[in-house]
Amino acid sequence: QKKELEEQERIERKLLRKKRSEEIYTKKTGIVEIAAQLTVKEFSEKIGVPVSEVLASLMKNGIMATLVQSVDFDTASIIAEELEVTVKQEEENLSSEDLLKGDLSALLVDDEENLKERPPVVAIVGHVDHGKTSLLDAIRKTKVTDGESGGITQHIGAYSITKNGKDVTFLDTPGHEAFTSMRARGAKTADIVVLVVAADDGVKPQTIEAISHAKSAGATVIVAANKIDKESANLDKLRGELSEHHIQVEDWGGTVPMVPLSAMTGQGVDELLEMIFLQAEMMELKANPKRLAVGTVIEAHRDPSLGPVATVLVNTGTMKLRDQFILGTTWGRVRSLTDEDGNKLKTVPPSGAVRISGIDDLPNPGDIFQVLKDKKEMKVKQAEIEELKLKEKNKSMGVTDILQSIKAGNMKYLKLVVKADTTGSLEAIQQALDEIGNDEVKAKIIHGVVGGVNESDIIMASAGQ
Known part of the structure; x- marks a missing residue:
């Protein structure tokens, strides 16, 4: 009788495990967003299909994988199609390094089908x-x-x-x-x-x-x-x-x-x-109005009642009240959206410009504004940015850094601002520089004019780095 009870308990446990498994793995309907890289286990949970079925489908396509092995989006989309699940790639956040450099290019990439005229x-x-x-x-x-x-x-x-x-x-x-x-x-x-x-x-x-x-x-x-x-x-x-x-x-x-x-x-x-x-x-000109907003700071100042405020141009996506965001080396949550006529807005579409409040500290013109999905992402970005700020403090690009950058293959053009005392000298210098160069690096004149060196030339030279 004791053995019968034990057997009964074992069957019940097995049925319970099966029930839980079925609850976890309910095949998803509609469009499922997945990351550019994810493990087989994560993929299985995302699409609601048991791991055994995912592994079998991978094997059928000539891929021997384990639970913790990563698969890219292209592979995942093929497997998902076979398992009759529709997937799309999640929007990627900009790396903290690119965020501080102000490199928008990676953020503006989008599927053609999502783009609307702006x-x-x-x-x-x-x-x-x-x-x-x-x-x-x-x-x-x-x-x-x-x-x-x-x-x-x-x-x-x-x-x-x-x-x-x-x-x-x-x-x-x-x-x-x-x-x-x-x-x-x-x-x-x-x-x-x-x-x-x-x-x-x-x-x-x-x-x-x-x-x-x-x-x-x-x-x-x-x-x-x-x-x-x-x-x-x-x-x-x-x-x-x-x-x-x-x-x-x-x-x-x-x-x-x-x-x-x-x-x-x-x-x-x-x-x-x-x-x-x-x-x-x-x-x-096109942008995706349905994604999380990405923008650029036009100007910023401290308001006596609102604290730090910034005018942001929305490059893509739609900005909304209470959006959590990273902004250059600072962050915050959108507390108010105000247009040039003083109207309070709830949303701002691509190419719209708006003054926002709710910023932790004053940003700089040209800083990138990026809305994040949740608090978890915000905390990760904050930690990364604080670390990078410490590294970048008082850092400048000297001749040694430029030579190392050329040697590493990171610099294809050495951008120059040329100033001369006469138009004849300027022309001669420009011609000479145009002839300098090799397969590793070439000289590129971004500004050439007669006159003394001023602060504006220094700012322009820094833009060329």
Whole structure:
């Protein structure tokens, strides 16, 4: 009788184990998100299929695996298809190293099927007193005349307008240093750069600097020939001066559009907006609005009542209230979202610009904003960033570091800023540098101009590292 009881208990335990196994392994329906790399056991639990079935399917495909062996997404997707489960790859977070470097490229990769059209992001740059601010004001007026709420109630460094049912976001980046600082962190901020040049004054030192910034950023350039209402305006002279700096306008057989306008009278402003929309259409700008938000800091300051606040341009994804995020070397949870008109928002789509609060410390222009899934991810990122901050403290790239980087194959181009005393000297130096190079590394001039070395040149040189 004792043996019968023991046998009964053994059968019951076996049935209980089987029941638990069935509860754990209930085949998932719909789309299951899995990591780029995961173990066989993790994969089995994710898709709700017993390990034995997963191992059998792997074996059928010529893969001998164990429970703790890792499989990549491509392999997992083939096995999942055989087991009649639909899987997709989880969005990957940026490594803390890339996050601090400001390298957005890895984060912006997405499946074509998830991408939707997004508005263009436009930066307006130019020489001081050439009418950049007046042009921004003239564009703001078109927002009012289109029947939208008029008047910018607060300066957030970016704003959006809608023209003929199309949206565009403008970045107000006063001073070239701010623009270069973003470049120094490798942040992809603007799709299109509008280069404002006064038709009565022509190309000036800061115009040349702005051209270098735009080219270095890889942005599409549109020339806005301002002040055409003045008698001294000379468009042919301007075209010639621009061509000397490798800006060949369409009127002269080049590829760069030039729009003559007057910010003072409003003449040509609508044509400029139409040209921006045309260029954007040709560029086929897209982003995934359904993923966790990724963005770039435009500017930041301390608010007396809100603490650290930052204007963030959303590069992809949709930003929401209470999102947990990493922002450069700091972090936080979105407490408020405010647009340029002072409106409180709940969500911000791709290419939208918004002021956020709820930041632990003040970020820098160009820092990357990345929303994280949960507190666990947040803690891991915080620890990694704190460790990297200690390593990076007071670290700079000297000649020895550059040579080691070339030797390791990490540097293919040595980017240079060239300054000379005369145009003749500058041309000779540039030609000589163009001829230097081998299979390991080549010299690439990112900015060349006559004059003494200034702080802006140093910032631009740091952008080239």
